[in-house]
Every structure is written in C-alpha cells, then in structure tokens.
Amino acid sequence: GEDVEQSLFLSVREGDSSVINCTYTDSSSTYLYWYKQEPGAGLQLLTYIFSNMDMKQDQRLTVLLNKKDKHLSLRIADTQTGDSAIYFCAESIAGGGNKLTFGTGTQLKVEL
C-alpha cells in the first residue's frame, strides 16, 4: 500500500540548516519529489530524485534517499525567511498514470 508520512511542523533560525524528513512505504516508487507551497499558492516543484539515486544536490538543496529504510530528506542550507512555507514530499508509483501520493506536508517556520 501507499503511505507517505512527514512531521507537521519545523522551526529553525535564519541562517541555520533545515532538514525535513519523509518516510514512504511503497518500494515500487520510481521518483520521489519535494514540493513547496507558499501561502495562497499552488505547489511548486523544488527538486526530485530517481529511486536508483542516493543523493542529489541543487544549490542550497540536498536530497538524501535511503531506499532500504524508505526514508527521504530535504536539507536546506542557510535557511532564509523566504523559505517559510509548507513542504510536501511525494512518491510516484509506476503504472496507472504514475500517480503521485503526497505526505501531509511540513510547515517550515524560519525565525529571525
């Protein structure tokens, strides 16, 4: 079955690193995604990782994937106030339109 879990809240100080964690259950995931949602807006794709990769880095973002533990994380270096948003992880399952299953979202609050 498909289940994606995240903690609901994370608070960090400006300039620190943020680490948002996600666990999933379906081992047939093909892609894993991180989306960002700012207040009143739709979802914006931040980054994604293929299921056969361990790590992907994109500027301030680092995605780590542990397939054995079905654990995905997003690290944001030098977190800024503009990073305050809800972050969703999602997995894409092969077949049937490659539907996306989302986690509950983590509300990141960046404090001065």
Added chain:
Amino acid sequence: DVKVTQSSRYLVKRTGEKVFLECVQDMDHENMFWYRQDPGLGLRLIYFSYDVKMKEKGDIPEGYSVSREKKERFSLILESASTNQTSMYLCASKRGEAFFGQGTRLTVV
C-alpha cells in the same frame, strides 16, 4: 512557460448544487489529477486520468465524478455539493514532473 490553469480561484456554492471545477493544461500531457488539500491531511487524490475518456478513482472519490473529453481539459464534478466538500482543490498535469494549478478554494454553505 508551462501552464495549468484552474478556472476559478474562489467559489462559494450552496449545499445540493452541482459544481464544476475546470482545469486546462497546455503541455500535451496524458496524465491529469485532481486533489483536495485539507489542513493536517496533505493532498488526497480524488480522481486521475491517463488518457482522453479514461479515468480512475483515487483515494477519496465518493461524492465526485470527472470528465476528460479532450486531452487538455480535466473537469471535476461535485454532483450534489455538501459542506464537507469545502476545501482547496488542486489540479495537476504530469508526464515526468507534475505541474500544479493555483488551486480553487471552494466553500459550500
């Protein structure tokens, strides 16, 4: 620039009304999705479509139906709106990565 457009940002409807939410994409994608987003529950899949006239139920299809007569358009229908369908509705279109519309905040009174 890729685009997924939802017809309304905000809607207020009465209980029992039939409600149509429209979504159009300009990327020639086969796969389109309707989600609802509620606080603490994340995004839950209502219906998806992987081709014209093809549809599949998602995790919470009850009280909804969909229509995909043309590739670019995917409509979500609330047959008889109820107050528990008050929510944010998000449409997505996907080939590799998924692109989302801005969302429709529906209030049923």
